[in-house]
Amino acid sequence: MKIAMIGSGYVGLVSAACFANIGNRVYCVDRDPKRIDNLENGQMPIYEPGLEALVRENTRQGTLSFHLASADVIDKVEIVFIAVGTPMGKDGAADLAAVYAVAREIGSHMSRPLIVVNKSTVPVGTGDQVRKIIAAELDRRGESLSFSMVSNPEFLKEGKAISDFGSPDRIVLGSDDPDALEVMGELYRPMVYRNPKERILRMSLRSAELTKYAANAMLATRISFINEMAQLCEAVGADINDVREGIGSDSRIGSSFLYPGAGYGGSCFPKDVEALRHTFEQHNLNAGILKAVEERNARQKQWAFGKIARHFGGVERDSTKLEGRHFALWGLSFKPDTDDVREAPSLVLIEQLLEVGATVSAYCPKGCEQTNFYLQNKSTLNATQLGRLRYVESAYQAAEAADALILLTEWREFLSPDWQRLKKLLKCPLLFDGRTQFSPRHLARMGFQYYAVGLPTA
Structure with missing residues (x-):
């Protein structure tokens, strides 16, 4: 099938690459010229295991291409996916400006019947609104073209998105058009051909939106x-x-x-x-x-700082007890196998430690660059405070001369560290484990004082 994927963020790029990899012709659209240029040269805007190789190979084969304008591709395809961001607005509601802008573009440029698929995460009723916007644009042009609306929410786990797409738990398709549902079922058939009846769930447009x-x-x-x-x-x-x-x-x-x-x-x-x-x-x-x-969840993100402050004899945000202390931090991304640090507990802890005068050496296999961008552009920390944060090249480098080690993300390379080496590097054998992944008895035998979520203090 011929597909337009409007949006090359996490959902759009993964979906575009995976659809192309099973033989479809996919045109991926993004308004950012730099991103399009990077993608054409095989440079990914996000880290996702296996994605770079998939994009490079399908670009080479000609099944996947990247474009700046949706007008260049809409008349070439049968299905248009809307896969743009829906960030949280100031009032907590999803910001649908990008979704509605794509709807207007579709209505302005379509020249043949289409299936319009909303893959962005959107509130109930968005599909109906997108339908109205497209219809209004067609009326403005004096065109009478049929199109069908489908809601197809994604359920990809960051770090495992490629395998999730290829072997999904379920595929949710919502529409009031049985023909459109039939086409979409055929598009996804290669992923579920062994038991499609069990894994493709067909429902109404609004039910699919709410399911996500x-x-x-x-x-x-x-x-x-x-x-x-x-x-x-x-x-x-x-x-x-x-x-x-x-x-x-x-x-x-x-x-x-x-x-x-x-x-x-x-x-x-x-x-x-x-x-x-x-x-x-x-x-x-x-x-x-x-x-x-x-x-x-907001209280849980205070766990690490609260334990640290109380251990050193103070109360939360008591700068007299933590000022001048140095901490090693392992893991910045919100989960392993991704560079995504949005809403990560690490950001909360770093800001708290730097605000009270502590210094931090941070190591993460993929999250350092995104953390630095966030703290430089979206935090309230000043230059002096940010100067007390250092990004290092290895887990053991972070531990050098630290008053304590803090683990916040369970990357694989943190699962079985050299405890004797850490004991020599740290000022004190003290560990705060925000993932509860180690054995308290083992650490006690190694001479570590150990705090973990949900465990009595060892």
Whole structure:
């Protein structure tokens, strides 16, 4: 099939490359000239394992190409995907300006019947609004062309997006046009050909839009719930790993997304939970659970700083106790195998430590550049404070002469460190584990004092 993918961000670029890789002809559009130039030269705007090789190979084969204007490609395709960003607005609602701008472009330039697919994460009712915008543009032009609206939300996990796309848990397709659903089912057939009836879910346009938000809100809720239980475990001397296994073995609950941590981040959960809460409020409904999820997550991002401040004999934000202290920080991205630091717990902790006069040596396999960009452009830190943050080239370099080591992202290279080497590098064998991934008994035998989410202090 011939496809236009409008937007070359995380969702658009991954989808475009994966569709091209199974034989479709894909035209990927983005308004940023520098990004298009980089993509044509095989330079990725994001880090995602396997993506660069996929883009380079399909560009070489001619199944994938990059363009600046949607007008250049819309008349060449059968299906147009809208895959632009929907960032959180000031009021918490999703900002749909980019989605609506693409809708106007489609209506202004289409010259044949089309299937218009919304792959961006959008509130309920957006597809109906996109339909109206396209129809209005066609009326303005005096054209009478048919088109169908489909909602096809993405469920890609950063770090595993290529495999998720090729072997999805489910594909959600929402539309009131059975013919459009048939075409979309055929497009996705190579990914689910062994059991398409079980893995392709067909529903109404609005149901599909809501499914995406509901899924992310449920996952965020599970994370916040287990983190709340972890706080109680610390207070009563229980082990959150035992509790997690105990409840996760119940088939009605399961173990997924029941791992304690320093709080969720990324581009999806924070903005999607907030956008869904805003939708509740628009309909005069109380989103009590969603509010609690957000509040719990905000508190969880204070875990590391609170433990550090109390260990050194102070209270949170007491500069007299932490000023001049030096900390090693492992992991900046919100999760492993991505360079995405949006809403990451690391950003909260770095700002807190620098504000009270501490210094930080940070190491992350992929997140340093994005962290630096965020702190330079979006934080309230001044130049003096930012000067106390140093990005280093290795995990062990970060640990040199540090008062403590802090782990916030469970990258694979952090799973089994050389504890004897760390003990020699650190001023004091002290570890704050925001992922609860090590054995307290083992660390105690190695002579480390160990704090972890949901565990009694070793």
